[in-house]
Amino acid sequence: MSEMTLKDVSEAQKGFECKTIKIKDDSEPQKGFECKTIKIKEVSDLQEDFEPKIITILCNWCTYGAADLAGVSRFQYPPNIRVIRIPCSGRVSPKMILSALRNGADGVWISGCHPGDCHYLTGNFYARRKFILMKNFFEYQGVEQGRIHFSWISSAEGVKFAEVARDVVDSVAKLGPAKHFVRH
Amino acid sequence: MSNKNITGAVLVAGGGIAGIQAALDLADSGYYVYMVEKSPSIGGVMAQLDKTFPTNDCSMCIMSPKLVEVGRHVNIELVTLAEIEEVRGQEGDFEVHVRQKARYVDMTKCIACGACTEKCPKKIQDDYNAGLVKRKAIYVPYPQAVPLKYAIDAENCIMLSKGKCGICEKTCPAGAINYDDKDKNLTIRVGSIILAPGFTPYNPSGKAIYNYDNSKDVVTSIEFERYLSASGPNQGHILRPSDSAHPHKIAWLQCVGSRDINTCKNGYCSSVCCMYAIKQAIIAKEHDPLLECTIFYMDMRTHGKGFENCYNEAREKHGIRFIRCKIHSVFSQKGEPKGEVINYFDEETGKVITDLYDIIVLSVGMEISQNIRELAGKMGIDLTSGGFVKTSSFDPVAATRPGIYVCGAIQGPKDIPQSVVEAGGAAMGAGTALASMRNTLTRKSPVRDEINIKGDPPRVAVFVCYCGSNIAGVIDVEAVREYAATLPHVEYAATNMYSCSQDAQDGIARIVKEKGLNRMIVAACSPRTHEPLFQETLLSAGINKYLFEMVNIRNHGSWVHKDAPLKATEKAKDLVRMAVAKSVLLEPLEEADLNIDQNVVVIGGGISGMSAAKSLADQGYMVNIIEREAYLGGQAVNIHQTADGSMVQERLKNLAEQINSHENIALFTGAEIQDVEGFVGNFKTTINSSSSERTTIEHGVAIVATGASELKPAEYMHGRDRRIVTGMELDRMFINDDPLTASAGSAVFIQCVGSREPERPYCSRICCSHSIVSALHLKEKNPDMDIFILYRDIRTYGEKEFLYREAREKGIIFIRYSLAGKPEVLMEKEDMEHKGLEHDGLENEGLENEDIENEGLENEGGGKIKIKVFDHVLNMPVLIEADLLVLASAVIPYRDEKLARFFKVPINEDGFFVEAHVKLAPSDFATDGVFLCGLAHYPKPIDESIAQARAAASSALRLLSKKTIKTQGTVAEVNGIICSGCGVCVAVCPYNAPSLRVSGREAGKVNGGKAEINPVLCKGCGACVSSCRSGALKLKGFNEGQLLAMIESAMN
Incomplete structure (x- = not known):
C-alpha cells in the first residue's frame, strides 16, 4: 500500500486502474471529498487484477445515444462493459440475462429510455414490469444483489451514463467473479 | 411562360x-x-x-x-x-x-492513392490549414474531400510553370496526370x-494595431480552429506558435473586422464570432483545464437556440473570463517574460490594467x-x-x-x-x-441487383477505422484487425484512415465485390450516425444492406477509455468478436413499399404556417391549415414593421388573401386537433373546428408551425397604466396610430424583460432589433422625443447593426444595466388608482381610436412614470421620466405537450420543440414525416420564420415527391406453426401491427386465429417478441439466436 495525495487519488479514480490505495489521514477536508473517500475505499477492497465483464444491453434511442454522447463529451468510465444494441428495452427477454450468467458474465446491465419517453411509446413499461420480476427471481435463486442492474438514461444524459457505468462496474467488481448459473 | x-x-x-x-x-x-x-x-x-x-x-x-x-x-x-x-x-x-480551370488530373483515372503528393518536390502554403502548414503542388484539400480526386495547383507546379519536373506523371500508377489539360x-x-x-474571413494583415503581421502568437480564429483540430498542424495540441511552448493564458478579441468602420468598412455584426469564441475557449480549456481563457467583447451576442446556456456554462462551469472592453491594440512584450501585451479598462475598479497573454486570437468577421x-x-x-x-x-x-x-x-x-x-x-x-x-x-x-446469398457459407469482411487519431490514438487498430482476421468466417480484415470518406467507401465496395464477401462489419464510430452510409456502400457491392453490423469503438471505446489503451483494445476485440458472431447469423431482409399520401397538414396559420402551406400548394399539393384562432396571421397581426421597413399588416393581408383563395388550400379555423393516428406517409388527423364538429384528414406529412406568444410581464408595473406597454402592444399602438406615440415627450425601452433570467434563461433574439426599429419610428413621428433604451447586451446581429448605429446617430440613448441592478419603475400612488385595468385598451385590439385619444389625454395630465437605473458611464443612478415605457418582453413557447405526444416529437426544457439536429436538420423532427418552423422552434423575426417555413416545406417536398418510400426490414415475423393465437402480441403492440387471422388456413375457429404482423405498421421495437409466450415471434435483425450469439461470444 502506498500513500497518495488527494490529487493522485482523483487521478487514480479516473480509470479505476489503481486497486490498493490509502488516503493520507492528514489530507484537508475539501468540498466533495467525503464521497470520494468512500468510493476509493470501495475500490481498495477489490481483489487484485479482477476485471469483471458486464453484458450491457442498451436501447438504440436513449441509452445508446447517451453512451454516444458520453463519448463525444469524453466522459471517462471503466472499460468493463460489452454493449449490445437493441431497438428497445422492451425487446429484452429473461433468457438473455440467464444466458449472460450461464456464459460467465460477471454482471448484466440493461438500460432504456425513461418511462414515458419510449421511442416506441410503451416498450419500456413492459420492460420495467419484466425487470422487477426478473430481479426478484434471480435474487431468489441466489444471484447477489448488485450483479444485475437496470437503469433509465435519456440520450441527453451523457454524464449520467458515465456515472451509472462507473457505479455498475464498481458494484459488480466488489462482488468478485460470478458463481451462480455459470456453466463450467 | x-x-x-x-x-x-x-x-x-x-x-x-x-x-x-x-x-x-x-x-x-x-x-x-x-x-x-x-x-x-x-x-x-x-x-x-x-x-x-x-x-x-x-x-x-x-x-x-x-x-x-x-x-x-x-x-x-x-x-x-x-x-x-x-x-x-x-x-x-x-x-x-x-x-472551369484545368485540373491536370484525369478524375476518371485518379484512384486517390496519394503517391503523387508524396513525391512532389514543391511545397506551398496549405489553405485548408489556414496556411499554417505546407502542402504539395499536387494535392487534395483535405482527407475527406469530395470528390476525392487530386488536382495540380498550376501556379506553383514546377512542370506547369517552368516546364521541368514531371515527377508526378512518372509516379502515378493510374496514368491520370495530364499536363496538357486546358x-x-x-x-x-x-x-x-x-x-x-x-x-471570406476578414484579413487583419496590414492593420498594425492587431500586431498580427509582427507576431506569430497573434492568430485569427480560423487559424486557431485549425490548431484545435486533431487533423490540424499540431494534431490538436495547443502550443504557442512562436516557440511551441505550453501556453497558460489565451485571449480572444471580439469584433475584429466587424462592427468597425475605422480600421475597415465592415459596419455590420458578423453574428457568429461571440459563439465561436466561447466554443474555442471551452475546447481549449478541455485540452488544458489550467489554461486561463479571457474573451474581450463589446456585447455578447448569444441569441441562438442553446447559445445563452452555452455562454452561462462557459462563465460558470468552465471559468472563462468575459471582459467588456474593445481592445485598442496589441503589442509584443519587449524582453522577458515573452508574450503579447494588452491594456484594458476594468469596469469594476475603473482602472486600466496591463496584461500579458501567450496567444491572442482575433475573432475575425465575415466578408x-x-x-x-x-x-x-x-x-x-x-x-x-x-x-x-x-x-x-x-x-x-x-x-x-x-x-x-x-x-x-x-x-x-x-x-x-x-x-x-x-x-x-x-x-x-x-x-x-x-x-x-x-x-x-x-x-x-x-x-441494384442483389446477389442471392441464400445457402452460401458466411464470408465476413471486417474493416477497422483509425478515424484519424480519434480511435488510433488510444486503441491499437492494427492489433484489432489482426485479431479479427483470426475469427471464424472472417475472410478479409483491413483498416481505413477514415472509413466514411469517399475513397474508403469505394474501396470497401470494391473489395466486397472482388472477394465475394457476403457479410460486413465496420468497427468505427456510432451506427446511429453512420450505419446508413455503410449499408448503402454494401448495397452498391450487391449485398443486402441488412448483412451489416457496426461496432462502436470510438464513442464507446477510444473516447471514453483514454487512460486505459490496453483494456480499450481488448474491449474492441471483444466487440468485434461479438459482431462477427451475430453477423454469421444475419439474413438478407426485404423492405416493403410504403405509399406517401400526397396531402399535407400544416398546424398553425401564422406567417410561418401560411408560408409553408403556400410553398407546397404552389407546387401542386393539397394543404390543410389547422389554426386554433378564428383568423389567420398569428402574432403578426400585432406587428407594425420589420427591420427592413416592410409594413407587416399590408403584407399579411395579401398573404392571407392568397391563402384564402388558393385552390389547393383548405383552411380550418377555430380548430383543435383531437387525435393523430398513423405514421410517415399515412397520418390521420382528427380535428374539430368552427365549421365542423369532427373532420378527419388523411395526410402524408405534417408541418408544425404553432408559434409562440409574447410574455405578459408581471414586473415594471405592466398592466397598471396604459402608458406602460410591451413591445408588441406598442406595435398595436402604431397600427392604430395612437396619438401618444407622437405626443410623448420621452420614451424608455427596457430590454430583456423575462428573457435571460434564471427562470427563462434563453435570449428572445428579436427584441433588441425590434425595440430599435420601434424607437426609430417614434423618432420619425416626433423627432424631439427623448428616447432611452435600457439594455444588457445589444444583440443587433448581422446587418441589423446598422439600425443600432442609426439609432445612436439620431440621439437615442443606450444605458446598460446588469441582471443584479435591474431598472425600477416608480409612479405616484393616486395616479395608479384611477388608471386601473378597466381602461387598459390594449387588451382589446378593436379599440376605437377615439377612446385611445381620450385616455391618452387623461394620462398625459396624470402621474409621472419614473425609471431609476444605474448608469455605467456616469457611475451613478439616474432617474428618467417617461411618457411611454416599453417593455421588450420575452417570446414564450406554448409548450404544447399534447401535440408533442400526437406526433411523438420532443420539447426542450424551455418549452420549444426540439429539431432533429441542431446544426444540420433545424427544420426537421426526428420523427419521420413531421417538420418544424417558426417561433415553435425558437424566437425569430419574420424573415427567418419565412425562410424556415419554406425550408420545412422543402424537406416535406423531398418526401412527398418520392411518392413511395421503403419501410424498414427489421420487423417482427410470426411462425404460424408455433403460434398459439393467445393474442398477447396484439395487446402489447402500440402500433396495431399484429392481428389474429380471421381468414385463411390459420384463422381461428372460435376465438382468434394465429397472429400475423403488418410490416408497414411494425416499427421493429420487439416488444411483442419478448412477450410471446410460445416463442413464435422473431424480430428480424435482432432475433433471439443473433442476440444470444453475441452474449455467448462476449466471454471468450
Missing part, C-alpha cells in the same frame, strides 16, 4: 454547407442540380472547423455523410474548379457561362440559380469577397451597404433579379443552422418556378 421555355434544372454556386443542403433538397425533389464550386472539392468553411457550437459536435463527423451523399447523388453534377462568368436569359430559362468554357442551361458562395461582389454586379443583382445580396423580409432568400436565390453568408453573416434553413428556403423558391418541369431532367437511381 410556356413549359417549353422552362428547364427543370438548377445551378447551385458554392459547395459549402448551404449549397450542399440546397442541392440535396432540389435533387431529391425532382430537379437536376449542377453544383459549381470554385475549389477542387466541396465542403467550404465548415469542413475546416474542429467543432460546432453550441453542442461542440465534431464538424467533420456531421458533415462527412452529407459530402458523401452529394458525391454519389445521381442528380447532382459536381463542376469543380469552376466559376460563373456570365448569366444570360431569365427566370425559368437561364444560360450560365462557366469557366481550361474549359461550359454553358449550362438551368431554370433557377442559387448563389451560396459563402464568405463577401470583391470577386463575388463584382459577379453579383455582372449578374444584375443588388447588394446591401455591407456588400451582401439584398433580399426582403417577406422574400428572404430571393435576390432582386427573378429566378436567382441566395443562401448562407452571401445573404448576410450567419451561422450554420441559419444557412441550412435558408438553403431549404432557396431550394423551395428555385423549385417552385420550375414545378411544371419537375422530374423531366432527373435520372432514377439504378435499381
Whole structure:
C-alpha cells in the first residue's frame, strides 16, 4: 500500500486502474471529498487484477445515444462493459440475462429510455414490469444483489451514463467473479 | 411562360454547407442540380472547423455523410474548379457561362492513392490549414474531400510553370496526370440559380494595431480552429506558435473586422464570432483545464437556440473570463517574460490594467469577397451597404433579379443552422418556378441487383477505422484487425484512415465485390450516425444492406477509455468478436413499399404556417391549415414593421388573401386537433373546428408551425397604466396610430424583460432589433422625443447593426444595466388608482381610436412614470421620466405537450420543440414525416420564420415527391406453426401491427386465429417478441439466436 495525495487519488479514480490505495489521514477536508473517500475505499477492497465483464444491453434511442454522447463529451468510465444494441428495452427477454450468467458474465446491465419517453411509446413499461420480476427471481435463486442492474438514461444524459457505468462496474467488481448459473 | 421555355434544372454556386443542403433538397425533389464550386472539392468553411457550437459536435463527423451523399447523388453534377462568368436569359430559362480551370488530373483515372503528393518536390502554403502548414503542388484539400480526386495547383507546379519536373506523371500508377489539360468554357442551361458562395474571413494583415503581421502568437480564429483540430498542424495540441511552448493564458478579441468602420468598412455584426469564441475557449480549456481563457467583447451576442446556456456554462462551469472592453491594440512584450501585451479598462475598479497573454486570437468577421461582389454586379443583382445580396423580409432568400436565390453568408453573416434553413428556403423558391418541369431532367437511381446469398457459407469482411487519431490514438487498430482476421468466417480484415470518406467507401465496395464477401462489419464510430452510409456502400457491392453490423469503438471505446489503451483494445476485440458472431447469423431482409399520401397538414396559420402551406400548394399539393384562432396571421397581426421597413399588416393581408383563395388550400379555423393516428406517409388527423364538429384528414406529412406568444410581464408595473406597454402592444399602438406615440415627450425601452433570467434563461433574439426599429419610428413621428433604451447586451446581429448605429446617430440613448441592478419603475400612488385595468385598451385590439385619444389625454395630465437605473458611464443612478415605457418582453413557447405526444416529437426544457439536429436538420423532427418552423422552434423575426417555413416545406417536398418510400426490414415475423393465437402480441403492440387471422388456413375457429404482423405498421421495437409466450415471434435483425450469439461470444 502506498500513500497518495488527494490529487493522485482523483487521478487514480479516473480509470479505476489503481486497486490498493490509502488516503493520507492528514489530507484537508475539501468540498466533495467525503464521497470520494468512500468510493476509493470501495475500490481498495477489490481483489487484485479482477476485471469483471458486464453484458450491457442498451436501447438504440436513449441509452445508446447517451453512451454516444458520453463519448463525444469524453466522459471517462471503466472499460468493463460489452454493449449490445437493441431497438428497445422492451425487446429484452429473461433468457438473455440467464444466458449472460450461464456464459460467465460477471454482471448484466440493461438500460432504456425513461418511462414515458419510449421511442416506441410503451416498450419500456413492459420492460420495467419484466425487470422487477426478473430481479426478484434471480435474487431468489441466489444471484447477489448488485450483479444485475437496470437503469433509465435519456440520450441527453451523457454524464449520467458515465456515472451509472462507473457505479455498475464498481458494484459488480466488489462482488468478485460470478458463481451462480455459470456453466463450467 | 410556356413549359417549353422552362428547364427543370438548377445551378447551385458554392459547395459549402448551404449549397450542399440546397442541392440535396432540389435533387431529391425532382430537379437536376449542377453544383459549381470554385475549389477542387466541396465542403467550404465548415469542413475546416474542429467543432460546432453550441453542442461542440465534431464538424467533420456531421458533415462527412452529407459530402458523401452529394458525391454519389445521381442528380447532382459536381463542376469543380469552376466559376460563373456570365448569366444570360431569365427566370425559368437561364444560360450560365462557366469557366472551369484545368485540373491536370484525369478524375476518371485518379484512384486517390496519394503517391503523387508524396513525391512532389514543391511545397506551398496549405489553405485548408489556414496556411499554417505546407502542402504539395499536387494535392487534395483535405482527407475527406469530395470528390476525392487530386488536382495540380498550376501556379506553383514546377512542370506547369517552368516546364521541368514531371515527377508526378512518372509516379502515378493510374496514368491520370495530364499536363496538357486546358481550361474549359461550359454553358449550362438551368431554370433557377442559387448563389451560396459563402464568405471570406476578414484579413487583419496590414492593420498594425492587431500586431498580427509582427507576431506569430497573434492568430485569427480560423487559424486557431485549425490548431484545435486533431487533423490540424499540431494534431490538436495547443502550443504557442512562436516557440511551441505550453501556453497558460489565451485571449480572444471580439469584433475584429466587424462592427468597425475605422480600421475597415465592415459596419455590420458578423453574428457568429461571440459563439465561436466561447466554443474555442471551452475546447481549449478541455485540452488544458489550467489554461486561463479571457474573451474581450463589446456585447455578447448569444441569441441562438442553446447559445445563452452555452455562454452561462462557459462563465460558470468552465471559468472563462468575459471582459467588456474593445481592445485598442496589441503589442509584443519587449524582453522577458515573452508574450503579447494588452491594456484594458476594468469596469469594476475603473482602472486600466496591463496584461500579458501567450496567444491572442482575433475573432475575425465575415466578408463577401470583391470577386463575388463584382459577379453579383455582372449578374444584375443588388447588394446591401455591407456588400451582401439584398433580399426582403417577406422574400428572404430571393435576390432582386427573378429566378436567382441566395443562401448562407452571401445573404448576410450567419451561422450554420441559419444557412441550412435558408438553403431549404432557396431550394423551395428555385423549385417552385420550375414545378411544371419537375422530374423531366432527373435520372432514377439504378435499381441494384442483389446477389442471392441464400445457402452460401458466411464470408465476413471486417474493416477497422483509425478515424484519424480519434480511435488510433488510444486503441491499437492494427492489433484489432489482426485479431479479427483470426475469427471464424472472417475472410478479409483491413483498416481505413477514415472509413466514411469517399475513397474508403469505394474501396470497401470494391473489395466486397472482388472477394465475394457476403457479410460486413465496420468497427468505427456510432451506427446511429453512420450505419446508413455503410449499408448503402454494401448495397452498391450487391449485398443486402441488412448483412451489416457496426461496432462502436470510438464513442464507446477510444473516447471514453483514454487512460486505459490496453483494456480499450481488448474491449474492441471483444466487440468485434461479438459482431462477427451475430453477423454469421444475419439474413438478407426485404423492405416493403410504403405509399406517401400526397396531402399535407400544416398546424398553425401564422406567417410561418401560411408560408409553408403556400410553398407546397404552389407546387401542386393539397394543404390543410389547422389554426386554433378564428383568423389567420398569428402574432403578426400585432406587428407594425420589420427591420427592413416592410409594413407587416399590408403584407399579411395579401398573404392571407392568397391563402384564402388558393385552390389547393383548405383552411380550418377555430380548430383543435383531437387525435393523430398513423405514421410517415399515412397520418390521420382528427380535428374539430368552427365549421365542423369532427373532420378527419388523411395526410402524408405534417408541418408544425404553432408559434409562440409574447410574455405578459408581471414586473415594471405592466398592466397598471396604459402608458406602460410591451413591445408588441406598442406595435398595436402604431397600427392604430395612437396619438401618444407622437405626443410623448420621452420614451424608455427596457430590454430583456423575462428573457435571460434564471427562470427563462434563453435570449428572445428579436427584441433588441425590434425595440430599435420601434424607437426609430417614434423618432420619425416626433423627432424631439427623448428616447432611452435600457439594455444588457445589444444583440443587433448581422446587418441589423446598422439600425443600432442609426439609432445612436439620431440621439437615442443606450444605458446598460446588469441582471443584479435591474431598472425600477416608480409612479405616484393616486395616479395608479384611477388608471386601473378597466381602461387598459390594449387588451382589446378593436379599440376605437377615439377612446385611445381620450385616455391618452387623461394620462398625459396624470402621474409621472419614473425609471431609476444605474448608469455605467456616469457611475451613478439616474432617474428618467417617461411618457411611454416599453417593455421588450420575452417570446414564450406554448409548450404544447399534447401535440408533442400526437406526433411523438420532443420539447426542450424551455418549452420549444426540439429539431432533429441542431446544426444540420433545424427544420426537421426526428420523427419521420413531421417538420418544424417558426417561433415553435425558437424566437425569430419574420424573415427567418419565412425562410424556415419554406425550408420545412422543402424537406416535406423531398418526401412527398418520392411518392413511395421503403419501410424498414427489421420487423417482427410470426411462425404460424408455433403460434398459439393467445393474442398477447396484439395487446402489447402500440402500433396495431399484429392481428389474429380471421381468414385463411390459420384463422381461428372460435376465438382468434394465429397472429400475423403488418410490416408497414411494425416499427421493429420487439416488444411483442419478448412477450410471446410460445416463442413464435422473431424480430428480424435482432432475433433471439443473433442476440444470444453475441452474449455467448462476449466471454471468450
